[in-house]
Amino acid sequence: MSDLGHFLSEKRKEQGKSIKDVSKATLISKAAIEAIESGDFDSLPSYVHCYGFVKKYAEYLGYTYDDVKSLFESECKKEDFQVQEAQESEVDYSSADSKRKFPVFAAVFLLLIIGGILAYVFVPSGTLDKEVKQIESKGELTTGNTTSGNETELKKNKALPEDNISQEKTEGGKEQALKTDKKSSGLENATESDGKAKDNEITPYEITQELNKEKKVVEKKYDVSLDFSDTCWVHVNIDNEKQLDFIAEGGLIKTISFSDFFIIDIGNAAAITISHNGDIYRNLGGWREPVKNLRFTMDNGTLKYSKIEN
Incomplete structure (x- = not known):
């Protein structure tokens, strides 16, 4: 039995008080009081709890912390709790992992076997062949489309001189038409600008949304x-x-x-x-x-x- 616990226990008994009386008055649990009286400080949550409980217990019996300080510091050391916390944090998971590997592997293997059996039983034998043929036919169609597209592009690039001359004439005619039709082009530009203005116009709903964003309520602390x-x-x-x-x-x-x-x-x-x-x-x-x-x-x-x- 610890000297500190013996001292507190004897003083409590001299005053005719039970552990239940101490617990009710100090709000310290009975288990914690019994741990202090037996010197079992390791069972308490932390060094701070040990200090606070001992101080409160001593004051309840009419003593100050200075009266029990030397006994407390000799039996309850902060370093012991730090070492205990460090040891508890070092946990070796290697053995647990090795035990888990085999069951996981076995479960995956069983699932694969069951899946193969179900596929063999319920999937018709000709289904896979049909799917392969459909994929091959799609591939041929894609190849054919690509080839025809390339040929079309080559034909376009191989333009004849006559086609170039006619194209230049057509472009010249377009330029002349644009010059003579300034009024109509002005109307077209105005129409286009009006359309862009309508597209860029901000609606009342969008204005409301922007105002609501600016009115974010800042929570006061x-x-x-x-x-x-x-x-x-x-x-x-x-x-x-x-x-x-x-x-x-x-x-x-x-x-x-x-x-x-x-x-x-x-x-x-x-x-x-x-x-x-x-x-x-x-x-x-x-x-x-x-x-x-x-x-x-x-x-x-x-x-x-x-x-x-x-």
């Missing part, structure tokens, strides 16, 4: 300061989007940001001060008294809270 004068556990629900759980020590100042609301549960209601731009709330409950479901919101720039009844 409010910063609130949590100032702790003593150790206590805290749970915060921020806008039903973020949850915070931590053990605060005396002197800690923590800032949280919210848009709509935040709900806070406190293990030591007298140890916390909540403030925002001159709005200050303290003494939310008695010393070492837990308070839950305090809902804080902003009302016309003022931080306000109310108690949510279960």
